[in-house]
Amino acid sequence: MTNAAPALILFFLLLIVPTWLLAQTAIPPLSLAKSFKAESFSGTYWLSEKLDGMRCFWDGSQLLSRSGQIIHAPEYFTMGLPDEPLDGELWIGRGQYQALMRVVLDEEPNDAQWRQVSFQVFDLPLQQDEPFESRQSILQNLIKNLDIDHVQWVQQEKVTDLAAIESRLDALTEQGAEGVMLRPAGSSYLVGRSNMLLKYKRRQDAEAKVIAYQAGQGKYDGSVGAIWVEKPDGTLFKIGTGFSDEERDNPPPIGSTITYTYQGYTERGLPRFASFERIRQDDK
Template identity: 45%
Template sequence: MKQPSITRFKPRLCTALALSFLLALTPPIVAADNAPPLMLANSYHPGIPLTEYWVSEKYDGVRGYWDGKRLLTRGGQPVIAPPWFTAGWPAIAMDGELWAGRGRFNHAVSTVRRETADDSAWRSMRFMVFDLPAHGGNFNQRLQALKTLIPSLKTPWVQAVEQIKISDHATLQRMLDRIVRQGGEGLMLHRGASLYQALRNDDLLKLKTHEDAEARVIAHLPGKGKYQGMMGALLVETPDGLRFKLGTGFSDDQRRHPPALGSLVTYRFRGLNPGGIPRFASFMREYQQ
């Protein structure tokens, strides 16, 4: 049977029969077997002892992991960078963000995703290193080692993420507001006494002006009016099985070429309604493994 087009839509796709057919075509999400063991962040919450944490900007790029030989994404896919980009890097693990600058997330993603390295595109990329996973010490000690290691590489596009101390929530909020006004995504807080563990806990926290989460694309729902002939909304499903429509935040090009069925997308929202549906949910981007 020929699979229906996902870029052109007709009214009959709204029927239950068509939706069932789309669900049957949804491929499973398969995690890479060689995904690096990364430390993951919880969301910031008031009441934590701020004096125990280092604070840095949250860079809006693609998580990168140098295992001492190869540059990988968080999902374990090899990053095809020009040889000069990783030349001279140490034979020790470095955890960081492949970043093209504030407001240039799409450039970072398209550069990292290429199957052949685009030399000119990589010229504007940086590897912002925030941790040394194999060091063995706590973050205070790893940070000191990082401050010694990165300058020794003499590679301008590899930079240590600046970490500072903040003592109270009001100062933290002012820093967040300033970073966001300048086009940044938010802040990260890293407990100084923490070891590097492949866990999600309060040793690492993220603070942004909005919440975000991931969901799987279940179906493309047809547009109406000015979006006739394009995708009007995505039907998505959260990891706990909740389904809802995601209809805002898309460019016209993304509506013509929506995220594939079965792919993961990141959306932003502001709390949940009584039924558990995200309030003011808006598409951000396709999820980057």
């Protein structure tokens, strides 16, 4: 093999590897939420709105998605952000998830469109051994001193009983919120899924990988009638509701990860009333 061969191989790899894959970095060390179960309530929690946005990690020099994809934000958006890593969410507003994705996944950011986007910050990953209350105090002061309009602290509310949680969940849901997030008082920042971060919605949600399509019938003849998916534990089931006509004509790609909603489980352990919600865009 000549000395030029390795360079030629690299050149051709660059031609065939998707640009989004080249933009991948290490997966950020984020705390991930488990579902809150009312029957397991105990102690005091800090409650905040569950934002319908895109999880975002500022590593001190760039914005990353939950899966490690680089988010190409305009220079103004990250100017002035600290060296301290920040855990938060890119957000436009309630019910604006798809609009947000069209903005933040563009590799050539549009300044005017990004003006709609805010960085809602809710934690400090490097302060992992500090109790939640201390981290929030540090974070509030940090964001106040930054004085950047589009970088905002996510309001936290102390709740001491289940009735208060249910009341706030109902109120926020009526206003169009996706649900609430709960953190036990005094909790540390744990990487991965744990009971240190909980999500609570009127409908539960989870993720699964698309493995096959089922042809539609009747009004959906010629389109996808349902998709077969696989849960992380290997369980297979199909989802046939929640799709728009456009999504049935252009279904989630095989191998992609989707979010679905459901209401408990059947006797066979399958998600009950599973309904498609969205493709997990940062995992393309």
